Amino acid sequence: MYRITNVMARKKEYIEEEVIEKAMHLFWHNGYEATSVRMLEKEMGINQFSIYSSFGSKHGVFQESLKCYKQKVSAIFNKLKTSTRGVEDIKEFFYDSIRVPEELGNQKGCLVTNTYNEFAEKEDDVISKEIVDFMEGVKAIFIEKLSMDSSKDEATIRKQANYLLLAKHGLAAASRVNSKEELEDYIEMTFRNI
Amino acid sequence: MYRITNVMARKKEYIEEEVIEKAMHLFWHNGYEATSVRMLEKEMGINQFSIYSSFGSKHGVFQESLKCYKQKVSAIFNKLKTSTRGVEDIKEFFYDSIRVPEELGNQKGCLVTNTYNEFAEKEDDVISKEIVDFMEGVKAIFIEKLSMDSSKDEATIRKQANYLLLAKHGLAAASRVNSKEELEDYIEMTFRNI
């Protein structure tokens, strides 16, 4: 991913997009720190040399994994952005958030939220800042949706957006352990006063 | 903490309760994995040998730290248990939850919740199970409080208790980064539909 070959030589025996997807699932399952380069080696099916020549560092593999994850879940974000029903879109987004990870075959919640939880404790971390920005983006969409109801004043919108963002965060954490029914109950309760 | 001395010899130059409190703050600040025994050594002000002879292992230090933490926050749990105003007690408990850590001089949320988040990814973990039990205990108290309102049916109580437990979880996570005002808004929003 770092250089473009212009001279013909031995060919790569793996496809970077494919091995990154495997890495993504491993990071998703174990978290960043608990995933060693040796584990990545096994899971991705390639040698450490190949990992480092393709992605530069463990951090690099993780960032590509995050990109991969974001791409996988981009559909539900596009749906959220393009729909125009207001609050109902956000609620649908919550339901999508517990459905899609299940379809991807991973019961470990949301990789972005998990990563945020893992890195939030460390100061000055690049990944943490990136994710905070990402979440601010989600909050901005929530505000936009809430603003479609003209009866709401600015202060209410701000409070509700904040509330929903934290609720989404809680939902992602909960989806690692709670049953689907409990998660659905939680979503219904969350939107009862919006 | 493991053995009782019955023969007189050289005296310990530290008090276990005191050094554990320092360890607790370090774990609280950095999380379990990111806290090394060398860091504990510095923070606790005692040698590694002393750490291991007093607490057996890093895990042992952490478990004692958790006990220490629980004792520090026991006041707000006792308040929650002994009050009899129903839902209002739970709300007060939420407010206490963001106030007490602040008073303890640590802005890193709730140690129990942080630990839960850190260990939830690993399977078969003793600490994780212990905390799940702890949270079930909290949920039981919520149910008790909610049941004081006789107009609520059992299904509603169950849903609301579940909702509040997840909301509490989200609040603890949020208190590491959000402002006090945002947290207060979140609490108010959470209890608007109970």
Added chain:
DNA sequence: ATAGTTTCTAAGCTATCGCTTAGTTTTGTT
């Protein structure tokens, strides 16, 4: 003062961490 017991300091143990390097194999060009 000596013996016996415990705690102290400081060095070192093995295992694993992220990462690199040496040397072989595969490829396309000439």
Added chain:
DNA sequence: AACAAAACTAAGCGATAGCTTAGAAACTAT
């Protein structure tokens, strides 16, 4: 067939992880 460039394998790098050990220091009982 010879060569250059890139990717492969596998060994090994220094640093750090949790934990242990050897021996000096401090204490009480006799």
